[in-house]
Amino acid sequence: MSIRGVAHIAGIFEHPTRHAKDKSVAQLHGEVAAGALADAGLTLDDVDGYFCAGDAPGLGPLSMIEYMGLRNVRHMNATDVGGSSYVLHIGHAAQAIALGKCSVALITLAGRPRAEGMATGTRPRNYGADLPDAPFESMYRPTVVNMYAMAAHRHMHEFGTTSEQLAWIKVAASHHAQHNPHAMLQKVVTVEDVVNSPMVSDPLHRFDCCVISDGGGAFVVVSREIAASLARDTVKVLGHGEAPKHLNAGAVDLTFTGARWSGPIAFEEAGVTPGDIDYASIYDSFTITVLETIEDLDFCAVGEGGKFVSDGNLISGVGTLPFNTDGGGLCSNHPINRGGLTKVLEAVRQLRDDAHPAVQVKNCQIALAHGTGGSIGTRMGSSTVILGRADA
Amino acid sequence: MSQERILPAPPVNVEHEEFWAAANDGVLMVPRCKDTGKFFWYPRKLSPFTLSQNVELVPASGKGVIYTYSVMRRADPPYAIAYVTLDEGITMMTNIVDCDFDKISIGQAVSVVFRETEGGQKVPVFKPAG
Numbered sequence A: 001m002s003i004r005g006v007a008h009i010a011g012i013f014e015h016p017t018r019h020a021k022d023k024s025v026a027q028l029h030g031e032v033a034a035g036a037l038a039d040a041g042l043t044l045d046d047v048d049g050y051f052c053a054g055d056a057p058g059l060g061p062l063s064m065i066e067y068m069g070l071r072n073v074r075h076m077n078a079t080d081v082g083g084s085s086y087v088l089h090i091g092h093a094a095q096a097i098a099l100g101k102c103s104v105a106l107i108t109l110a111g112r113p114r115a116e117g118m119a120t121g122t123r124p125r126n127y128g129a130d131l132p133d134a135p136f137e138s139m140y141r142p143t144v145v146n147m148y149a150m151a152a153h154r155h156m157h158e159f160g161t162t163s164e165q166l167a168w169i170k171v172a173a174s175h176h177a178q179h180n181p182h183a184m185l186q187k188v189v190t191v192e193d194v195v196n197s198p199m200v201s202d203p204l205h206r207f208d209c210c211v212i213s214d215g216g217g218a219f220v221v222v223s224r225e226i227a228a229s230l231a232r233d234t235v236k237v238l239g240h241g242e243a244p245k246h247l248n249a250g251a252v253d254l255t256f257t258g259a260r261w262s263g264p265i266a267f268e269e270a271g272v273t274p275g276d277i278d279y280a281s282i283y284d285s286f287t288i289t290v291l292e293t294i295e296d297l298d299f300c301a302v303g304e305g306g307k308f309v310s311d312g313n314l315i316s317g318v319g320t321l322p323f324n325t326d327g328g329g330l331c332s333n334h335p336i337n338r339g340g341l342t343k344v345l346e347a348v349r350q351l352r353d354d355a356h357p358a359v360q361v362k363n364c365q366i367a368l369a370h371g372t373g374g375s376i377g378t379r380m381g382s383s384t385v386i387l388g389r390a391d392a
Numbered sequence B: 001m002s003q004e005r006i007l008p009a010p011p012v013n014v015e016h017e018e019f020w021a022a023a024n025d026g027v028l029m030v031p032r033c034k035d036t037g038k039f040f041w042y043p044r045k046l047s048p049f050t051l052s053q054n055v056e057l058v059p060a061s062g063k064g065v066i067y068t069y070s071v072m073r074r075a076d077p078p079y080a081i082a083y084v085t086l087d088e089g090i091t092m093m094t095n096i097v098d099c100d101f102d103k104i105s106i107g108q109a110v111s112v113v114f115r116e117t118e119g120g121q122k123v124p125v126f127k128p129a130g
Helices: A026-040 A060-070 A085-098 A143-157 A163-176 A193-196 A224-229 A259-270 A287-296 A305-310 A340-351 B016-023
Strands: A007-014 A049-051 A075-077 A104-111 A199-201 A215-225 A235-245 A277-282 A364-375 A380-389 B031-034 B055-059 B065-072 B079-084 B091-095 B109-116 B122-128
Touching: A007 A026, A007 A085, A007 A224, A026 A060, A026 A104, A026 A215, A049 A060, A049 A085, A060 A075, A060 B031, A075 A085, A085 A104, A085 A235, A085 A340, A085 A364, A085 A380, A104 B065, A143 A199, A143 A287, A143 A305, A143 B065, A143 B091, A163 A193, A163 A287, A163 A305, A163 B055, A199 B065, A215 A340, A235 A259, A235 A340, A259 A287, A259 A305, A259 A364, A277 A287, A277 A340, A287 A305, A287 A364, A340 A364, A340 A380, A340 B065, A364 B031, B016 B031, B016 B055, B016 B122
Parallel strands: A049 A075, A049 A104, A277 A364, B091 B122
Antiparallel strands: A007 A215, A007 A235, A104 A215, A235 A380, A364 A380, B031 B055, B065 B079, B065 B109, B079 B091, B109 B122
16 A cells, blocks of 8 residues: 555645744744645635644644634644654645545644744753653753764764865755745855855854744645646655654764665655656755765765765756755745755645746656754654656 | 863753762763663663663773764854763763863764763763873
């Protein structure tokens, strides 16, 4: 049994804001939901499935279903695996649709860390005494940046990866972001700009890090029957994989991510190989996140990621693997520190020929979106989805 | 030589009283699964290999090598976070202290020392060996 072809993404919406001073979190969720439903040509009452994660306030689905006035929900899901949640939700929504549990699933993400002054990457977070790992980690002041930095250092040590190679990932993102009027950072940067930007936590410079932004996004996953009834071009869900990765009882290896396991599951279900992927949205909390994920998804051999991303190989129209053509988290946005949902949105745009003409991949038939949640320096969730045009 | 700020206290809970009492005596204890004979990290009262309660804490050698590290330059003062692989074969998160942060390297030999945290609980950190 497989989810291949049972579900389509029928509508998407990305909130244009990057600094939501005057909007609440619930309001942002509601606005992106309305946008995605309108894009699909569906109404509030068509929604019978609702998915959200830890960014939704209160009791997640219970709070948001009431706020948004959803009246017909018969399937709800609040799986929270950090920024990878929304990629995972596609797979879980397709499963629910395959079993007849719902036929129109709405997935929302929204938040306002920037308006709230959150030092997302550089300040340790307090998760409380019940967190089982906290007594053995929290006093050492792990932050988002220094955890990813430790993965980068080890990757450099084992494979000779360089800061200049990592910088190419940011350079490619910036080439795409210049065409996105909503992107926070629209200036094209060079390798020199990246390696000369201030060191945050060695070996990661400021330009190796994603932006902190408010906003959000939503998409609607529907059954193939609903998809066929809509005027909108839809995108077919071909395959999905998910995997946790952790510190493995002290057998630590930070040179790879859970994508090594989620990827093959998704490729097998979709019946495609990495060579068939025309466009990839790769979670880019940091440059090292992209580099390790590209290796893990078998776009290149393990340890070869640095060479693979160099010389513009990720730039649309230039290289072999156009990635994050909206500018991604490195340049456009990273709503509520969770970049998985926006990865899906740009993959859908590419498959609908709705990306900016300057970055649109010609004849884009098969796309991949990958989410990473938690931290590649400790414990993470990885989720991979493979999407195709409606006739794929 | 690096400057230091007093560390925040670890959130101690009932599961780990023995580990923290030993730390206050200057001893790093490491957990071992008695079903498999294997060490593991972080400490817990259930074996992550068998989920049995047949686990024990034993004194560690206190020696190891740096698996990876990062110096948080944005903090004031900067600090060095690291994973250290102990001679027992397990890798633990820690801080590297008492050294020039620019001279830390992966593979470097380190040994355990203890630092008092806010409120007095001591925690294991590592410094260059020798």
